Amino acid sequence: MLRSQRTEALYALLFLAPFLVHLGVFFVFAFVRTLGFSFTDKTLIGQSYQIVGFANFVQLFQDPRFIAALTHSISFMLIVTLLQTFLALSMAAILNQRLRGITFFRTVYYIPSVLSSAAVTVIAIWFFQKTGFLNTFVGWIGSLAPVLLTFLVIFALAQALQVGWERMRGLPVALTDPALATISLAVGLALTWLLVALGAVVPREAQPPEFTWLTNSDRFLGVPIPLWSIIMLNTFTTIPTLMLIFLAGLQDIPKSIYEAAAIDGASPLQQFFSVTVPMLRPVTFLVITLSLIGTLQMFDQVALMGDAAPLDSIIVLAYYVYNNVFSGEGRVGLASAAAIILAALTFAIVLLQRALGISEKAH
């Protein structure tokens, strides 16, 4: 090594020193120590401890609460990732337009994800109460169902009639022609209003809400209802971030590909599936990975729910670890074993992503 190079390496070490010390203490040492603890029976209050081998891991898989936490974490991760990716991509596709004022809307959509999870969770718990706004809204839709249904039928009929008429005249209009749909919308609104005013269609009486979200012991698709509430909340707050990542990806797709596809006669839907989706594959992979890793870390929402929902119906791995350290005698050994399983799940996802051969920098 040259002398100048050695000087430079020394300076680099100097520059990196604060970060490396922090990383060493709060990551490397922390990880190694957690791994070590997972094979002992250490507690938070006890002074001495012994090595117990794999006993903690055996004990974990005999603990029904841990099994619940593990299944909740995995189902939460899969459901939220699926919902988020699908909804964020659809929204990004709608918003990928060169229209006036679009940046304003993007900013507005982003608001829920800059707010603190604590504040948003408090608001969400109110939202999910028995007489909270979600049940109010569902009840409102239910009582308006006859009116909404009438409107949809009239709208569909008007659209079908118009498209049929234009095609008979030999104009190749699509079923979803936006200009005709505007007319159908006006016709639908006017006729529905008339029918309601004449009393031919009557909204139903709103009933006091019965359904509980947070204190419900039922399951839907094998997942407890309270956990579904957190799934909805988490999806709601993270969609905007993922949507922005998709948008940045969409705007990097050259316009010429779409033009070529349009010349070949591809409909907007065909263009979406044969141009957008394959071109977006690296970005989609990134979004899915971020989402999988992020959902495994979900902690705040469960912690803030507190006694609003039964713990066994919402507990996830991250909270299981925390709860074991900070309740009772503080079973550090057992919690460490659970923490190692949480870390192992994360590594598995990262490795899987590498194995599939699409690196993060593919874009």
Add this chain to the structure above:
Amino acid sequence: MAAQVIKPVRKLDERHLARQRWARAAWIYGAMLALAVFFIGPFYVAYLGSLKDNPLEWPFRYSFAQTQPKNWAAAWRLGQLGAGNPWTGGFAPGARIPFQVSYFVEEGQEPQTPMVTVPTRRAGAGLGAIFDEVQAAQYARVSEVQEVGRRSALVGGQPGQIVTYGFTITYEGQGPKAARLPLDIEAPRGQMYHSATLDPNRLERRGRVASWDSAAPGFLGYTFRNYVRVFNEARDPNTGASFFLRWTLNTFLVSLAVVLTTLLFASLAGYALARMYFPGKNYLFAFVVFTMTVPAQAIFISNYLVLRDLGLLGSLWGMVVWSAVGAGAVFIMKQFFESIPREIEEAALIDGASPITTFFRIIIPMATPALGALTILTFQGMWNEFFKAAVVLSGQQTNYTLPLGLSFFRSAYGVAGDWGLMLASAFLSMIPIIILFVVFQRYFVEGVSTSALKG
């Protein structure tokens, strides 16, 4: 060759296409508006809830006492009469408050004078209840209730008359200022509350008892009653200092300190990783990227013990030390330094300046945009940090940060179902971040899409 009958297919002409373009734009704006309602609507209805006396009322109302300008004006005026303070009101020596209330009496019934009392009532359900405060009941004198007028009216299809009574509440002699002037008016059986100078906070016993938290509330004290309660009711049992103000200050201090350490350490490390040569650099960088994926909840146990050994548990310094510099921040700075041209610093190095001088004199001034973005992202991250606060600060209520404080409120007020206060505190804790977001939104939006894509 057989002649084929080809159906004539016309092409859409320019007029049709233009019409379609306009209609499509209209549908897209409609969809964007619907999405905006979807993302902002829940916060709007929760905000309405935070103004209500009972946020869990059913059916949900969009218009209620606190949203009506008539009550704003009355609350303002009554606050001025009560303590010369139109904003938060009160009840001070010399106060003289005229008040009117109207009842509906069905036809055939003889109206009876209602009973007016200024009750002794403690504030709130949770922490507020443990403090002894000046009670207006000790100093208030209610004049004789007199009938002011009556007119016949139809209410709910029932014929009858509306009878209006008037009375005056005065502060007799000298004494301390009371924060609130609670008021209860009980009407005899068969009479229904109709209206009053100021709409009551609650109607009890089928509308026979109308109850006010304060008859001299002031504009904020009435409309933003729950927000004022956040500051007034949640106090430290030992010192009496407002918890919420303290938590806000704590959150500011922690966020500011972490921003400073992050700016310094992350730019130093990012610069070394981007520009300097040393063995194993690429491995180190790959490792840094890898650490970003590991959940903090998987490795916090040792960090908790380290902070305990350093004596930093329950202290804001514990939060600062644990968050002093993050791998994500180093990553952002490295990306930035790689994007600026090398020539400038090389010129400086050739002139004989040491890397340290070059870094602080030349590199840092050039890095202002990246440092700005990093400041915003770090500040927002620390302002919202819940997990680390829950590990480090638990149990030390005066040292809480806002997210942990909200969770404390949730357990303190959740049992009593005091949603007004919980919602109000959630909204108050969001204000600084919303302001930051509105002013620096470019950094937020670009920070997310670019740093994530490159990561």
